Amino acid sequence: MTERDVKSFGSIAANPYAWPFDGQWSASDTALLLLGLQNGMIAELSAGAELEAAASLLDAANSAGIAVVAARRGAGRGIDGAQDPLAARRRLLGDRVPDKHSPEWQISDRLALPGDAILVDFGGDNAFIRTGLEDELLRRGVRNLIVTGLPTEGIVHATQRAANDMGFECIAVADACKGTSDPRHTAQLRITTFGNGLFGAVAATADVLAALKTSQE
Template structure:
């Protein structure tokens, strides 16, 4: 696996530019983010198809040796003011350790996966995730999750500001409505990739099995 980790994968034909911007990504510097694939979110958004896509990406990531991150958002008595505000405005934020809060048991995470618990939208806010990724040498992120206009965009936007090169996997994300989903992805690609790029699961999986010469 060590020799394979050193090889760069083929670039992905993403929108609005070929990802990553410098054409350099490998198993050792890339992570797959699985955001909000919790029982409550999946049921509320009827996101079975998106979960299936995330499962395919997870299997591909494990075979290729990528770092895997799974994030759960939940409410507890010590939640931040932001988390309380989001919940009171109507966001579905399950209580921590409840059945709705739990990640889908269909996601078979590797033993070295990074598990993040957060109260607000961004999986980076007060979680130590940035430091963990830096320590592992990660600089490229494949982003999936529920909902697109909440956890996905907030996390990707924060990651972009931190200097990570991001790609949102469109069919492995779902918004609270088709319009919000598509609008959020347009914001991501606005200004020649203001917050990163967008591609489909098939393109990512194909690239994970193709190495640059």
């Protein structure tokens, strides 16, 4: 694909600033993150509407040629037989971390992942820890991340905050995320926008889809 073939897009109407900060994003430098959209968590949070929003973003990303990352949290054992310490800690703190390869651990069938999707398995809240995700995104030339997933105050915020520290330009899609309660969801997204976008920006699915339709190819 030549530079002339790469689709670039208009800015997304977001809070607290139009995203991305410099107005520059394209299919070649952007990835859609689908975090924790697994059968167990979707059922636990009754997140059907949020799943549908994420699915619509995935369809648009697939059409635009944007890279897709699907991250699964699960508990398992290493080759030494020891439990993943991150997953074990989250379980002790009350999180329902599914066993790897269980039905609850699987990514929802509603999400039509492309064949070249980046699949990431992790045990804690941060999808970058011990996964190689940062290196893979950098290898692909990705600098912009569109973030969706469950729960907002756990996996979503921890991953977005880490990505921001790594230099990625992030936007959380509010209605494609859900917290363990509405107040927690709202509070976490508010924290994201502190300091004029300390951890990135926040937008609605409709605004992201609208920007994806304004191709500047």
